[in-house]
Amino acid sequence: MINKIIKKIKEGQHFLITSHTKLDGDALGSELALYCMLSDLGKKAVIYNEDKTPDHYSFLPSAEKIANKLDDVSKFDVAFILDCSELERVGEKAKEIARIKTLINIDHHISNNGFSPLKLWDGQASSTGELIFRLFEKMRAKMSPEICTNLYAAILTDTGGFRYTNTTKDTLYAAGKLVENGADPQWISENIYENDSPVKIILMKKALETLSLDFQNQVGSLVVTKSALKESGATYEHTEGFVEIPRSVKGISVSILYTQLEDNYYKLSLRSKGKISVEKIAKKFGGGGHANAAACRIKGNIEVVKEEVLEAIKETR
Amino acid sequence: MINKIIKKIKEGQHFLITSHTKLDGDALGSELALYCMLSDLGKKAVIYNEDKTPDHYSFLPSAEKIANKLDDVSKFDVAFILDCSELERVGEKAKEIARIKTLINIDHHISNNGFSPLKLWDGQASSTGELIFRLFEKMRAKMSPEICTNLYAAILTDTGGFRYTNTTKDTLYAAGKLVENGADPQWISENIYENDSPVKIILMKKALETLSLDFQNQVGSLVVTKSALKESGATYEHTEGFVEIPRSVKGISVSILYTQLEDNYYKLSLRSKGKISVEKIAKKFGGGGHANAAACRIKGNIEVVKEEVLEAIKETR
Numbered sequence: 001m002i003n004k005i006i007k008k009i010k011e012g013q014h015f016l017i018t019s020h021t022k023l024d025g026d027a028l029g030s031e032l033a034l035y036c037m038l039s040d041l042g043k044k045a046v047i048y049n050e051d052k053t054p055d056h057y058s059f060l061p062s063a064e065k066i067a068n069k070l071d072d073v074s075k076f077d078v079a080f081i082l083d084c085s086e087l088e089r090v091g092e093k094a095k096e097i098a099r100i101k102t103l104i105n106i107d108h109h110i111s112n113n114g115f116s117p118l119k120l121w122d123g124q125a126s127s128t129g130e131l132i133f134r135l136f137e138k139m140r141a142k143m144s145p146e147i148c149t150n151l152y153a154a155i156l157t158d159t160g161g162f163r164y165t166n167t168t169k170d171t172l173y174a175a176g177k178l179v180e181n182g183a184d185p186q187w188i189s190e191n192i193y194e195n196d197s198p199v200k201i202i203l204m205k206k207a208l209e210t211l212s213l214d215f216q217n218q219v220g221s222l223v224v225t226k227s228a229l230k231e232s233g234a235t236y237e238h239t240e241g242f243v244e245i246p247r248s249v250k251g252i253s254v255s256i257l258y259t260q261l262e263d264n265y266y267k268l269s270l271r272s273k274g275k276i277s278v279e280k281i282a283k284k285f286g287g288g289g290h291a292n293a294a295a296c297r298i299k300g301n302i303e304v305v306k307e308e309v310l311e312a313i314k315e316t317r
Numbered sequence: 318m319i320n321k322i323i324k325k326i327k328e329g330q331h332f333l334i335t336s337h338t339k340l341d342g343d344a345l346g347s348e349l350a351l352y353c354m355l356s357d358l359g360k361k362a363v364i365y366n367e368d369k370t371p372d373h374y375s376f377l378p379s380a381e382k383i384a385n386k387l388d389d390v391s392k393f394d395v396a397f398i399l400d401c402s403e404l405e406r407v408g409e410k411a412k413e414i415a416r417i418k419t420l421i422n423i424d425h426h427i428s429n430n431g432f433s434p435l436k437l438w439d440g441q442a443s444s445t446g447e448l449i450f451r452l453f454e455k456m457r458a459k460m461s462p463e464i465c466t467n468l469y470a471a472i473l474t475d476t477g478g479f480r481y482t483n484t485t486k487d488t489l490y491a492a493g494k495l496v497e498n499g500a501d502p503q504w505i506s507e508n509i510y511e512n513d514s515p516v517k518i519i520l521m522k523k524a525l526e527t528l529s530l531d532f533q534n535q536v537g538s539l540v541v542t543k544s545a546l547k548e549s550g551a552t553y554e555h556t557e558g559f560v561e562i563p564r565s566v567k568g569i570s571v572s573i574l575y576t577q578l579e580d581n582y583y584k585l586s587l588r589s590k591g592k593i594s595v596e597k598i599a600k601k602f603g604g605g606g607h608a609n610a611a612a613c614r615i616k617g618n619i620e621v622v623k624e625e626v627l628e629a630i631k632e633t634r
Contacts, residue, residue: 163506172493180486
C-alpha cells in the first residue's frame with residue numbers, strides 16, 4: 001500500500017492537502033510536512049483547511065501558505081486527507097474533495113471508517129505525523145529542517161508531550177531523527193506550550209474555582225463558563241491544556257473540561273490516564289478521538305450533563 | 318576514562334551510591350539505575366541520601382532500598398557521587414565519604430569543580446541519567462525494565478519533559494532505547510507529573526494571586542508564602558512545577574518561583590526559555606544549577622529580594 005502511495009506522489013503534479021476542522025498540532029504539522037516535501041520535489045501543492053490556524057501554530061514553517069478557501073478542485077490529481085477517520089471531518093467541502101481523482105488518507109484513528117481505499121493507516125501509531133515520518137523514510141525524502149520541525153510538532157502534540165500511552169520506542173526514535181535533522185525541541189515546545197496570552201492565566205484562576213474531584217469514581221473536572229471567558233477577556237483557544245489540571249491529581253483517572261458554548265450547551269474535552277478509554281465515552285455522545293484524548297458536545301444544564309457523563313463512565317468501566 | 322570506571326566496577330565488591338540534597342528525578346533515577354546494575358552483577362551496593370525520597374519518586378524500582386543513614390564507610394571500595402558538581406552537595410557526610418578509597422563522579426553540571434579525578438562528566442549531556450545510559454551501553458550492561466524505568470525518569474525530569482534546550486537527538490534516542498527495553502513513558506509520566514495531592518491545586522490557586530508579569534524585562538514570577546502553605550494544608554513539595562506557570566506566558570523569558578522559608582528568607586527556583594542563563598543569576602546569590610533551571614536562597618523582604626533579582630537579571634543580559 002505504501003508503495004502505491006509513493007507511486008502516486010511521483011506521478012502526481014497538483015496536490016490538495018487537507019485535514020479536519022478544529023485543527024490541532026498533528027493535523028497542521030502533518031499537512032505542512034507533506035507540503036514541504038512536495039514542494040521540494042517541484043510539485044504543486046495547496047493546503048486547504050476550513051478552520052483558521054490557531055495562533056500558537058503560526059510559527060510552523062510554511063504555515064502562511066495555508067488557505068481557508070477552496071475554489072476549483074478539478075485541477076488536483078491527488079487529495080491527501082490527513083488525520084481524518086471520516087471524510088466528513090474536513091468540513092463543508094467534503095463532497096467536492098471526494099470528486100478528486102485520487103484520495104489518499106493518512107490517519108491513525110482507531111475509528112477510521114475506511115472511506116479511502118488508498119490509505120496509510122495504523123491505529124497504533126502515535127500520530128499522523130509519525131505515519132508521515134514512516135512514509136518519508138520509505139521514500140527516502142530529504143528531511144529538511146522545515147519538514148522535521150513540522151513533524152516534531154505533530155508528534156509532540158498528539159502524544160501530550162510524550163506522555164500519553166501512544167508514546168512508543170518508534171515515536172521517540174522518530175523524534176530523535178527529527179532533532180538530528182534540524183528540529184529544535186526547546187523552540188518548538190516554547191512556541192506551542194510557553195507562548196500563552198496572560199489572559200489565559202486569569203481564565204485558569206477562574207476555572208480552578210470550579211474544580212471538582214470525585215475520588216470514588218476517579219473523575220476530575222473543570223468548567224469554563226461563557227461569563228468566565230468574557231470577564232477574563234479570553235477566547236475558547238485559551239482553554240487549551242486546562243483539562244490536564246484535574247488529570248494531574250493522584251487518584252483521578254478521567255479528566256474532563258466542560259466549556260460552555262451556549263446556554264445549556266457544552267463542549268467536553270476528555271483525557272484518560274490509560275485505564276478507561278475516553279474515546280468510548282465521547283462516542284456515546286456523538287464525539288470521537290483516541291483512548292487517551294477525546295471530545296464531544298452535549299446539550300443540557302451543566303449538572304445534568306455531568307450526571308450523564310458520569311453514568312457513561314460507569315458503563316465504560 | 319570511561320574504561321577506567323568500568324574496570325573499577327568490575328573489580329569492586331562494595332559500592333556506595335550517593336547524590337545531592339534536595340533530591341530530584343535525575344539524582345534518584347541515576348542512583349537507582351546504578352544500584353540495579355550493580356545488583357545484577359552480584360555486587361553489594363548501598364544508596365545513601367541525606368534527604369528523604371520525595372513521595373512522587375517512591376514508585377521508582379528499588380526506591381525502598383534507599384537509606385537516609387550512613388554508618389561505617391570503611392567497608393566501601395568505591396563511592397559513586399552522582400549529579401554533584403561539588404562533593405559538598407551530598408550534605409553532612411561529605412567528609413566521611415571523601416575517605417572512601419575510590420571516588421567516581423558522574424555529572425553534567427557545567428560548574429563541576431573537578432573534585433574527583435575519576436569522573437564521567439559532560440556539561441552538554443541532558444542529565445546524569447543520560448551519562449549512565451552511555452556508561453551502561455559501553456559496558457554492555459543488561460538493560461532490565463527496572464534500569465530503563467529509572468533512567469527514563471532521570472532523563473525525563475532533567476529535560477523538563479523533553480522541553481529544555483538540553484534535549485538533543487542523543488537524549489531522544491536514549492529515551493527510545495529505554496522504552497524498547499521496558500520503560501513505560503505514560504506510567505512514568507503519570508507517577509511523576511499526574512500524581513499530585515489535591516492540596517497542590519488549592520495552593521496553586523493561592524499562588525496565582527501573586528502572579529507578576531514584567532513584559533519589559535521579560536520576567537514572570539509567583540510567590541508562595543508560609544501562610545499560603547499553611548492555609549492550603551500544603552508542604553514545600555507541593556510547589557513543584559509552579560515555576561512553569563509564568564514561564565508559559567508569551568514574552569516571558571525568565572520565570573521565578575519565590576518560596577518563603579522564613580520571615581524575610583526565600584528560596585528561588587529559576588527557569589529560562591534559553592536566552593538568559595539562570596545559572597549565572599543563581600550563582601550571584603550563592604546558588605547553582607543549569608542554564609535553563611537553577612536555584613538559590615536570598616534573605617530580605619520580598620519586594621527588596623525581587624528588586625535585587627531583577628538587577629541581577631539585567632546585569633546578565
